[in-house]
Amino acid sequence: MSIAAAKQSSKTGWIAGLMLAILFVFSLCVGVGDMPISRLFSDGRALELLLVSRLPRTLAAILAGAGLAIAGLIMQTLARNRYVEPSTAGTAQSAELGILLVTLLLPSASLLFKSLAASAAALLGTSLFLMTAHRLPPTQPFLVPLFGLVYGGVIGAAVTFVAWRADLLQYLSVWTNGDFSGVLRGRYELLWLGALMVVVAWIVADRLTIMALGRDASIGLGLDYARMLQLGLIIVSVISALSVVVVGMIPFVGLVVPNIVSRLMGDNMRGTLPFVAASGAILVLGCDILGRLLRYPYEIPVGTMMGCVGGLIFLWLLFRRPSHV
Amino acid sequence: MIRIENVSLRHGQTQILHDISLTIPKGGITALVGPNGAGKSSLLSLIARLQPLQAGRISVDGFPVDTTPNRDLARILAILRQDSIVTSRLRVRELVGFGRFPHGRGRLTPDDYAIIDQSLQQFDLTDLSDRFIETLSGGQRQRALVAMAFAQGTDYLLLDEPLNNLDMYFARELMRSLRRIADENGKTIVIVLHDINQAGAHADRIVAMKAGRIVADGTPSDLLTPNTLQAIFGFEMRVETFDDTPVVLHFR
Structure with missing residues (x-):
């Protein structure tokens, strides 16, 4: 990386870190329960509120946001298309189908087992999507996201149908619309597995960047393209499935965050991946805080908030003139 | 040395390459020429293991391209595809x-x-x-x-129509750079060219393909003759020699 680019990225790094830190502290202080900071250590109940509810909720938002942004970035790399993300191209819907079937067939299964089933279903659904996406003509870049929308819609419809027949429609919204209000200590920790996936993505960042150059260029540079494709699929599927199972799907994070970071800093993932993760965390945590404040003391679920905020950002990205740095 | 033995390739009903055998010794520039659809790019991508070998054998520096680990081959040969986006x-x-x-x-x-x-x-x-x-x-x-x-x-460089999109100045510059790295660094360069005069001016050897077969093979002055060119491209063209370099007048 050149000196100018390195300086710019270290400055952006400081800004992102600072913003995340501010939001983190702010998130700990916002909520219906009374938690005065002055009596945090003298009042046992205030400390308990912090450790059981506020801290887990904040961490869950950070983990889910960072994970989904990375999942979106990798999905875009695998599909070689900037307009796909797990929540619109069938990954999330497949995960929902997986967890719905497990809930029907094995109601007593543990959360870990349900997550595994959701991940497996997401893997299958995403592989099918990619197999088809790679057959679409590269001269028509909008066919891929369009196909993704239809494909995700069909699986989503199947999920709704099964849930309706089994009288589980109420459960369904828990998975389809992200919400952090139910997050407590002991009920979000699976998301750390998603963080592990982010670390794996960072380790193979160079390979992912090469993959974005296409199959032939990857093989020419000695990359095992098929194996990297599998690894990418696993990362996307596990992160998306965990998010669906633990907090519900949050739309648009995986779409807008990688696009913004790419415009600002380019696509060399060794440098940009930490920013994609941090920006995803900032966006989701910010939306969750906003959702807690707008109708205080009531809450707007983060999935709904993200739907509005993310949609607006996406429109802005589309209509703004592309920048040529 | 690149050794190609009895290589054939078919896509569905279409036979792309018919029993090709060719040896490219180490060092120098070899130009692959021929009309569109002759199989030049397919041959190049087979040498670079970008598609699986169906019949025959290809080895680079003694390493068979279908069984040598991808990572090792990437240190021996580099390829630039024509449609790299x-x-x-x-x-x-x-x-x-x-x-x-x-x-x-x-x-x-x-x-x-x-x-x-x-x-x-x-x-x-x-x-x-x-x-x-x-x-x-x-x-x-x-x-x-x-x-x-x-x-x-890498010692071997495979380039598929690298002059695409280049203006005259940079086409010449690129060919001269390739000539230089072949002469000074001892690289072996196999290059698909459509500009027959670039091949004539810069290559050591020209291999002409047509309909999946090698139809001519030799030095520029051997190969760039009206009769051979007509056999390859199917129309008559004049050839003049300037400063020992054959120049093909194919424009009119």
Whole structure:
């Protein structure tokens, strides 16, 4: 990386870190329960509120946001298309189908087992999507996201149908619309597995960047393209499935965050991946805080908030003139 | 040495290559010429193991391309495909740097940086090195891709129509750069060319293909004769010699 680019990225790094830190502290202080900071250590109940509810909720938002942004970035790399993300191209819907079937067939299964089933279903659904996406003509870049929308819609419809027949429609919204209000200590920790996936993505960042150059260029540079494709699929599927199972799907994070970071800093993932993760965390945590404040003391679920905020950002990205740095 | 023995290739009903055998010794520039659809690109991508061998054998420096690990081959031969499209927002220096991937698997040493600088310089990209690829013209982009293949530092370089999108100045510059690295660094370059006069001026050997077969093979002055050219391309053209270089007048 050149000196100018390195300086710019270290400055952006400081800004992102600072913003995340501010939001983190702010998130700990916002909520219906009374938690005065002055009596945090003298009042046992205030400390308990912090450790059981506020801290887990904040961490869950950070983990889910960072994970989904990375999942979106990798999905875009695998599909070689900037307009796909797990929540619109069938990954999330497949995960929902997986967890719905497990809930029907094995109601007593543990959360870990349900997550595994959701991940497996997401893997299958995403592989099918990619197999088809790679057959679409590269001269028509909008066919891929369009196909993704239809494909995700069909699986989503199947999920709704099964849930309706089994009288589980109420459960369904828990998975389809992200919400952090139910997050407590002991009920979000699976998301750390998603963080592990982010670390794996960072380790193979160079390979992912090469993959974005296409199959032939990857093989020419000695990359095992098929194996990297599998690894990418696993990362996307596990992160998306965990998010669906633990907090519900949050739309648009995986779409807008990688696009913004790419415009600002380019696509060399060794440098940009930490920013994609941090920006995803900032966006989701910010939306969750906003959702807690707008109708205080009531809450707007983060999935709904993200739907509005993310949609607006996406429109802005589309209509703004592309920048040529 | 690249050794190609009895290689055939078919896609569905279409026979792309018919029982090709060809030996390309180490060193020098070999140009592959021929009409569209002759199978030149297919042969190149088979040598570069971009598609599986269906029949026959290909080895580079004694390493069979179908059984040698991909990573090892990437240190022996580099390929630039004709339809390489870079959609990623990468800076020129970053892209060229990925040419070093087969050596350090992503970790760049001071030697790697020196090679990257040298490649940028070799292809006149030093001033553009901090620009994003997407902001470059077609010709500049093409040079960046060739520089990336060169940075891979392999003994064998396979280039599929690298003169696409280049204006006369840069087409000549690129061919002269290739000539230089063949002469000074002892590289073996196999290049698909449509400009027969570039092949005549810069290649040591021309291999002509037509309908999946090799129809002529020899030095430029052997091969660039009206009769041979008519047999390859199917129309009459005049050939004149200037300064010992045959020039084909195929325009009218």
